[in-house]
Amino acid sequence: xxxxxxxxxxxxxxxxxxxxxxxxxxxxxxxxxxxxxxxxxxxxxxxxxxxxxxxxxxxxxxxxxxxxxxxxxxxxxxxxxxxxxxxxxxxxxxxxxxxxxxxxxxxxxxxxxxxxxxxxxxxxxxxxxxxxxxxxxxxxxxxxxxxxxxxxxxxxx
Amino acid sequence: xxxxxxxxxxxxxxxxxxxxxxxxxxxxxxxxxxxxxxxxxxxxxxxxxxxxxxxxxxxxxxxxxxxxxxxxxxxxxxxxxxxxxxxxxxxxxxxxxxxxxxxxxxxxxxxxxxxxxxxxxxxxxxxxxxxxxxxxxxxxxxxxxxxxxxxxxxxxx
DNA sequence: TCCATTTTGTTAACATGTTAATTACAAGAC
DNA sequence: GTCTTGTAATTAACATGTTAACAAAATGGA
Numbered sequence: 370x371x372x373x374x375x376x377x378x379x380x381x382x383x384x385x386x387x388x389x390x391x392x393x394x395x396x397x398x399x400x401x402x403x404x405x406x407x408x409x410x411x412x413x414x415x416x417x418x419x420x421x422x423x424x425x426x427x428x429x430x431x432x433x434x435x436x437x438x439x440x441x442x443x444x445x446x447x448x449x450x451x452x453x454x455x456x457x458x459x460x461x462x463x464x465x466x467x468x469x470x471x472x473x474x475x476x477x478x479x480x481x482x483x484x485x486x487x488x489x490x491x492x493x494x495x496x497x498x499x500x501x502x503x504x505x506x507x508x509x510x511x512x513x514x515x516x517x518x519x520x521x522x523x524x525x526x
Numbered sequence: 527x528x529x530x531x532x533x534x535x536x537x538x539x540x541x542x543x544x545x546x547x548x549x550x551x552x553x554x555x556x557x558x559x560x561x562x563x564x565x566x567x568x569x570x571x572x573x574x575x576x577x578x579x580x581x582x583x584x585x586x587x588x589x590x591x592x593x594x595x596x597x598x599x600x601x602x603x604x605x606x607x608x609x610x611x612x613x614x615x616x617x618x619x620x621x622x623x624x625x626x627x628x629x630x631x632x633x634x635x636x637x638x639x640x641x642x643x644x645x646x647x648x649x650x651x652x653x654x655x656x657x658x659x660x661x662x663x664x665x666x667x668x669x670x671x672x673x674x675x676x677x678x679x680x681x682x683x
Numbered sequence: 684t685c686c687a688t689t690t691t692g693t694t695a696a697c698a699t700g701t702t703a704a705t706t707a708c709a710a711g712a713c
Numbered sequence: 714g715t716c717t718t719g720t721a722a723t724t725a726a727c728a729t730g731t732t733a734a735c736a737a738a739a740t741g742g743a
Contacts, residue, residue: 396557397600399676403550443554448699472708472721515669519556605729629691629738
């Protein structure tokens with residue numbers, strides 16, 4: 370862990386920021402630390418993190434079209450297409466047609482999907498509660514607020 | 527429980543957390559917001575975000591073995607293997623043998639790689655400075671500290 | 684020395700991320 | 714109506730994420 374004395378190579382002004390204080394990598398590390406607690410649990414139920422995001426949104430809202438799902442689950446359309454195909458083949462969700470708009474794909478959860486939710490949700494909640502207890506609600510809320518603010522960096526500058 | 531028609535689907539206690547206050551997704555959103563500023567720039571230089579992480583670490587440190595690189599760039603070994611192969615084929619980095627340990631792969635940047643660093647680093651720095659100016663150093667440091675703390679959630683509980 | 688164990692890196696297989704191109708349908712302008 | 718334009722979803726192609734299995738080299742005893 371020697372903070373190396375920076376071989377010549379580049380002027381300081383042109384040196385990339387230190388890896389450990391780089392926001393993109395810090396976000397990645399934090400995310401991985403959190404997910405490492407959820408992934409093994411999800412794995413025992415044979416679903417991925419992204420699949421779980423899709424399923425759980427269908428637990429909040431009866432019917433969701435693909436675009437809205439992509440927004441809420443934060444999954445790009447091409448990935449979502451594949452995930453939907455996979456979940457449908459496994460009988461976890463169903464695709465419906467929107468009578469008013471022939472382009473849209475409506476998604477609905479099946480009883481098999483509901484069974485997964487009923488199994489996974491309590492376990493997921495337990496893990497999250499442990500995390501919340503560890504950091505404290507206030508600190509977690511502060512972090513979430515800061516992250517929200519970063520997420521809006523797009524529209525402004 | 528097998529009898530209830532579950533019209534509103536799930537009891538509140540078993541409902542997954544709201545998507546917008548879910549830490550994993552919040553981290554994902556924030557990361558994407560930040561990267562959306564860097565990706566187009568990197569793209570004009572024909573490198574990906576991960577390739578840039580590898581290259582820039584070789585700008586800080588003359589020679590790095592694959593394991594250390596995986597740690598610092600936060601890239602899993604299988605991904606790193608592919609990235610190294612690609613960067614080597616393009617003449618951006620070079621692989622050396624470790625005389626003391628035949629298993630290790632040492633990485634070194636080439637002049638072509640240095641040229642990329644000299645082009646990209648200032649642009650990257652500019653983008654980061656704009657971000658830092660937008661949020662303020664203190665707020666950014668606070669965020670980085672919180673993220674660091676989350677990243678250590680592993681070893682404890 | 685010999686052998687079991689550990690470590691490092693690679694390969695394989697599948698899932699997702701990412702951008703660009705494409706198809707199917709919808710909405711407006713004319 | 715026809716044409717153009719815009720939107721929703723898919724497909725294609727490539728890069729990376731993720732886990733498991735594996736080969737090669739090092740290590741630490743017996």
